[in-house]
Amino acid sequence: MLSRHAEDLYWLGRYIERAEDTARMLDVTYHNLLESPSTDETRAWKELLEVLFLDAAYPGPLEGRDVSSYLVTERSNQGSIISAVARARDNARGLRDGISTELWEAINVFYLELARADFEIDIERRAYEIFSSIRSRCQLISGVAAQTMPRDEGYRFMLLGWMLERAEMTCRLLAVRYARLAGEEAEMGFHTWASVLKSVSAYEAYLKAHDASLNPTKVLEFLLLSQEFPRSVLYCLQLVERLLERLAESPQQTRVERAIGRVRARAEFCDISVIVNEGLDQFLEELQKEIYDVSEEVEEHFFRAGTDLQLHSYRWA
Amino acid sequence: MSVRGNRGGLCQYTPPMGIFDEVHGPSGVRPHYRQLMDRLDTIGDADLADRFGLIESIFRTLGITFAVPGHESGIDRTWPMDLVPRVIPADEWRHIEAGLIQRVTVLNRFLDDLYVGSQEAINDGIVPRWLIESADGYVREAHGIPAPGGSRCVVSGIDIVRDEEGTYRVLEDNLRIPSGISYVLENRVAMTRVLPVGFARHSIRPVDHYGASLLRALQAIAPPPVVDPTVVVLTPGVANSAYFEHSFLARQMGVELAEGRDLLVDDRHVYLRTTRGLKRVDVIYRRVEDEFLDPVVFRQDSLLGVPGLHGAARAGTVAIANAIGNGAADDKGVYPFVPALIEYYLGEKPILPNVTTYLPWEPDQLELILGRLDQLVVKPVAEAGGYGIVIGTGADEATLAATAKALRANPRGYIAQEVVQLSTHPTFVDGQLQPRHVDFRPFVLSGDGIEVVPGGLTRVALKEGSLIVNSSQGGGSKDTWVLEDGLEDAVTTR
Numbered sequence: 001m002l003s004r005h006a007e008d009l010y011w012l013g014r015y016i017e018r019a020e021d022t023a024r025m026l027d028v029t030y031h032n033l034l035e036s037p038s039t040d041e042t043r044a045w046k047e048l049l050e051v052l053f054l055d056a057a058y059p060g061p062l063e064g065r066d067v068s069s070y071l072v073t074e075r076s077n078q079g080s081i082i083s084a085v086a087r088a089r090d091n092a093r094g095l096r097d098g099i100s101t102e103l104w105e106a107i108n109v110f111y112l113e114l115a116r117a118d119f120e121i122d123i124e125r126r127a128y129e130i131f132s133s134i135r136s137r138c139q140l141i142s143g144v145a146a147q148t149m150p151r152d153e154g155y156r157f158m159l160l161g162w163m164l165e166r167a168e169m170t171c172r173l174l175a176v177r178y179a180r181l182a183g184e185e186a187e188m189g190f191h192t193w194a195s196v197l198k199s200v201s202a203y204e205a206y207l208k209a210h211d212a213s214l215n216p217t218k219v220l221e222f223l224l225l226s227q228e229f230p231r232s233v234l235y236c237l238q239l240v241e242r243l244l245e246r247l248a249e250s251p252q253q254t255r256v257e258r259a260i261g262r263v264r265a266r267a268e269f270c271d272i273s274v275i276v277n278e279g280l281d282q283f284l285e286e287l288q289k290e291i292y293d294v295s296e297e298v299e300e301h302f303f304r305a306g307t308d309l310q311l312h313s314y315r316w317a
Numbered sequence: 318m319s320v321r322g323n324r325g326g327l328c329q330y331t332p333p334m335g336i337f338d339e340v341h342g343p344s345g346v347r348p349h350y351r352q353l354m355d356r357l358d359t360i361g362d363a364d365l366a367d368r369f370g371l372i373e374s375i376f377r378t379l380g381i382t383f384a385v386p387g388h389e390s391g392i393d394r395t396w397p398m399d400l401v402p403r404v405i406p407a408d409e410w411r412h413i414e415a416g417l418i419q420r421v422t423v424l425n426r427f428l429d430d431l432y433v434g435s436q437e438a439i440n441d442g443i444v445p446r447w448l449i450e451s452a453d454g455y456v457r458e459a460h461g462i463p464a465p466g467g468s469r470c471v472v473s474g475i476d477i478v479r480d481e482e483g484t485y486r487v488l489e490d491n492l493r494i495p496s497g498i499s500y501v502l503e504n505r506v507a508m509t510r511v512l513p514v515g516f517a518r519h520s521i522r523p524v525d526h527y528g529a530s531l532l533r534a535l536q537a538i539a540p541p542p543v544v545d546p547t548v549v550v551l552t553p554g555v556a557n558s559a560y561f562e563h564s565f566l567a568r569q570m571g572v573e574l575a576e577g578r579d580l581l582v583d584d585r586h587v588y589l590r591t592t593r594g595l596k597r598v599d600v601i602y603r604r605v606e607d608e609f610l611d612p613v614v615f616r617q618d619s620l621l622g623v624p625g626l627h628g629a630a631r632a633g634t635v636a637i638a639n640a641i642g643n644g645a646a647d648d649k650g651v652y653p654f655v656p657a658l659i660e661y662y663l664g665e666k667p668i669l670p671n672v673t674t675y676l677p678w679e680p681d682q683l684e685l686i687l688g689r690l691d692q693l694v695v696k697p698v699a700e701a702g703g704y705g706i707v708i709g710t711g712a713d714e715a716t717l718a719a720t721a722k723a724l725r726a727n728p729r730g731y732i733a734q735e736v737v738q739l740s741t742h743p744t745f746v747d748g749q750l751q752p753r754h755v756d757f758r759p760f761v762l763s764g765d766g767i768e769v770v771p772g773g774l775t776r777v778a779l780k781e782g783s784l785i786v787n788s789s790q791g792g793g794s795k796d797t798w799v800l801e802d803g804l805e806d807a808v809t810t811r
Contacts, residue, residue: 002579003590094555097564097574153592247592302592306581 005098006157007303008091012099013161015088016107019081020138021169021200022071025051027131028199030064036191051169051176054079068127072134073119081134082114100148103141110137153247160243160298167236168291170200170223175284178220193219200231220280221272233287237264240294247302256297263290330743330750337483337740338752339403349406349800356512357401362748368511369400369745375507397793398504400511400745403755403775407802413477413485413759414769416669421473421761423659424492424646429467432459432642443661444654448678451729452651453699454493454644456607458614462630462641465538468763469640471602472498472531474774477669477757479740486737487669488756490655491701492647493639494604497774498760499562502527502569504796505772521798522771527760528569531602534764535570538636539599546599549575549589553605553621563604577605582625585632600636601626607641649698649732650676673735677728686724686733690717693733695724703787710736739784742795744777754778755795756786771799 029048033039042062049055049067054077060066074080089111092104113119114134142162149155177196193214197203206214206222209229226232241260248254253261267287275283332338340350357365376396405413430437431449439446449455474495476488505524532548539546552563554576567574573589580598581588588595603610609619611627629635645651653674656667675682675693686693690709697705707720724731741752759773775795776786786792 001592002573002575003592004576004579006592097568157592249593305590305592305594306583306588 001098001153003303003305005095005154007299008095009098009154009158010161010298010303012088012091012095012107013158013163014165015084015091016138016141017162017165017169018079019084019088020135021166022052022079022081022084023131023134023138024199024201025173026068026071027128027135028195030068030127030131032191032195033064039191047176051172052079053172064127072130073114082111085111085114098154100144102144102148106137106141106144110141113137156243156247157302160240160247163236163240163243164291164295164298166231167233167240168288170231170233170236171284171288171291173199174220174223175281175288178280178284190214196223202229202231205229217272217276220276224267225270225272234264234267237267237291240264244298254301256294256301259290259294259297263287263294266290330752333741333752335481336738336752337479337481339479339740339742339755349404353402353404365400365745366748371511372398372400372507375510376503396500396503397779398500398507399777399793399795401743401750402508402796402798403742403757404798404800407800409485410771410799412668414771416485416487416667417475417759417761417769418767419659419663419665419668420475420487420490420655421470421763421767423655423662424473424490425467425469425763426662427658428469428492428640428643428646429464431645432469432640433461433463438658438661441661443657444651448650448654448729449645452645452648454607454642454648456642456644458627459640459642462627462637463540463633464640465540465636466765468534468538468638469643470646470761471534471538471638471763473639473761473763474498474758475761477759478672478737479757480672480737483740485669486672487655488672488737489649490647490652491758492643494606495758495760496559496562496604497758498527498770499565500794501760501770501772501774501797502565504774504794508796520801522801524770524772527770528566528571530762530768530770531566532570532572534762534768535600535602535636535638537764538638540633540636543599547589547597548572548600548602549580549598551575551577551580551601551603551605551623553577553609557604559604566602577620577622580623580626582623582629585625585629585634587623587626587629587635598635600638602638607644610637610641649696650678650729653732672737675733677724677731677733683724683728687721690721690733692736694736695720695731695733697731699730703785703790706785708736708784736784739778739786742775742777744779744793744795746779746781751781753781754784754786757797772797 025048029044033041033044041064045062045064045067046055048071049058052071054071057077057079058067058070060070070077070080072081075082075086077083085107089107092099092107096104119130145155145158149158173196177192193216194203197206197214197219200223202223205226205228206219209222209226210218222229223232225234227235227238229235237260241257241264244257244260248257250257270283330341332341340346340354346354360368376398427438427444431439438444439449470492472495474491474497476491477485478488479485501524535548536546539548548570549572550563550567550570552560552574554560557563564574573579575589579590580601581590581595583595587598587601589598605621608615609621611622611624612619613624614627615622626635626637627641630637630641653671653676656671659665659667675686677683677686686695691712693709695707695709700706707716709717709720712720724733739754739756742755743750744753746753755775755777757773757775760770762768762770775797777793777795778784778786779791779793783791
């Protein structure tokens with residue numbers, strides 16, 4: 001398929017996942033503050049911005065209302081939910097032949113809802129409603145995509161973007177939250193770990209797999225290495241690996257396949273207790289870098305055909 | 318209310334005097350319309366209005382709209398299709414088809430002769446050289462670009478009108494990027510939904526093979542020795558008002574819809590950027606105008622084209638349809654010479670005559686034009702879409718004076734024609750059938766041979782008495798039915 005179409009689908013997946021993850025984190029940060037009043041509010045919002053790499057760019061006060069507006073409806077913020085959805089919609093519009101009508105409608109309706117003039121006021125009054133409605137819009141979009149799109153190359157590129165973004169976001173979340181936890185007593189960390197789990201919809205799944213004692217190592221292991229939980233880093237990376245095998249369709253291993261194989265193996269065969277003892281920070285940093293390498297290789301392999309050529313056309317001017 | 322007031326159809330329809338009506342002849346409804354009109358007659362007015370409403374919702378659901386230039390609100394109009402189709406009987410169609418094949422054959426030959434041949438027609442004085450070289454669409458850089466089989470006009474849209482006597486006349490040739498075929502196909506789809514009952518169901522010639530025919534024609538012009546050529550449609554992008562048609566045609570042919578940035582030229586070969594790497598492209602059906610095709614050779618500010626495309630075309634590694642520079646033949650100033658070109662190349666009389674045209678750059682004709690300005694139509698040679706046309710019969714003094722001044726200042730910029738009172742056709746307006754002027758754009762494909770799609774776009778001026786049918790100027794359209802051979806007998810004896 002056309003590289004441009006593949007790239008647009010890939011980013012469409014990434015943008016929707018980014019919007020969903022941002023809403024999840026906002027939701028959890030907000031409600032965590034309500035549930036445990038002792039938490040330092042300024043610090044909590046700062047951390048959220050750090051997870052999203054927006055702490056340096058953020059211009060306002062570290063308060064729930066301002067940070068929420070900045071992350072949801074601020075168009076000048078390239079990392080806001082509305083910016084992500086607007087770009088997903090631009091991509092979808094140019095892809096009308098490549099996606100189902102239902103998928104286009106789901107994305108379009110989502111955008112129009114966010115772009116409504118009175119949306120900002122709503123945030124102050126009904127935070128829960130807003131965050132959960134954004135989350136369910138995103139879930140609707142992924143559901144509609146899964147139910148209406150043929151399992152062709154285009155679908156795989158969309159899913160690829162979706163899963164890479166999810167793996168990255170989970171890593172970032174763990175990196176920032178772990179840094180915070182390091183200096184605290186274990187029992188002080190309960191709410192933090194509960195909120196980490198909730199922000200990726202893993203709280204209930206974790207309780208089923210383990211118990212309510214929220215052992216930090218087990219939480220880490222669950223979010224990094226679960227083979228069953230669809231938002232764990234390993235789960236996402238395994239799916240990415242299968243997608244790339246199909247997409248590359250090459251008898252020899254390509255660079256992009258080697259890159260994903262490397263990071264998947266690093267995650268799959270790591271020993272979580274060793275990692276915790278020797279430094280989770282560094283492990284997560286390396287994991288993120290390798291996931292980023294995979295994204296680079298994806299772009300290089302699938303979207304940049306011909307850019308390395310020394311073009312001879314100009315001689316013919 | 319008349320006795321048959323509860324019935325729809327033609328009972329209240331009055332064809333205008335002195336104009337050819339497609340349906341009503343001197344002795345009542347013409348034979349090829351009887352079946353259709355009987356059918357419409359048995360459908361009540363209210364039911365007709367319901368069905369008319371259905372058309373809009375069908376087109377909205379299909380997402381078929383078009384942008385009106387000058388209306389920047391971004392709200393597209395739904396494509397306006399009329400409920401009453403136009404019917405062309407088989408014998409008339411044979412005549413039209415033969416005329417179109419003759420005309421397009423000659424236009425192809427003339428263009429090939431001009432750009433890669435010895436320019437016989439010009440050297441023999443059939444068309445003045447200065448006229449061709451001053452045409453807006455003449456492209457000096459197109460000299461030497463080969464067109465396999467001489468098919469430079471792979472897709473032509475020839476605008477045809479019917480005069481007061483019912484004679485089919487060519488009004489205009491469109492040999493660059495004629496549009497409208499998607500509406501022909503979608504009109505047919507909508508019509509089968511609105512009037513589904515099986516009247517005349519065995520008698521209307523289908524048009525839905527257009528995609529396959531177009532692909533075959535495009536494959537036929539692939540540069541030899543390619544066997545299984547890769548064809549792409551090149552579009553300026555989603556912002557273009559005809560983007561719907563571009564994507565429609567790519568889908569109908571099952572080929573990629575590319576933008577300029579999806580293609581690249583390396584060492585005089587054109588490639589498509591795909592997820593499997595670069596893929597050679599052999600034929601480009603471009604819907605991008607000449608001057609935007611290649612920023613290296615044409616407009617440097619164009620982001621729609623592909624740098625080096627012109628060089629690849631000249632090297633003969635890729636075929637471009639329609640060929641670059643076709644504007645040298647569909648210029649309105651060149652149009653008056655097409656009948657002479659037909660006689661020159663084929664030794665035949667034109668089957669479809671032109672509309673009587675006067676040339677302002679000939680001093681004696683200029684005087685004639687200026688003397689009869691209030692009776693003639695003056696058209697700028699370089700405009701399309703019905704813009705800039707002055708119809709003398711309806712113009713005020715100031716407009717006529719301004720037109721006279723413009724003619725004197727730039728005679729090459731205009732032609733003048735006798736006003737053709739276009740034929741009328743019953744059209745559903747304000748809940749009843751009223752006469753409205755129509756024209757006709759059939760589509761002609763040149764590949765291995767020349768094929769005329771049996772149908773075309775009938776455009777209708779929805780404003781009462783108006784002769785301007787362009788959709789950008791408030792025109793509508795009709796599904797156009799070409800009947801199978803032998804039907805007239807079947808209808809008249811029934």
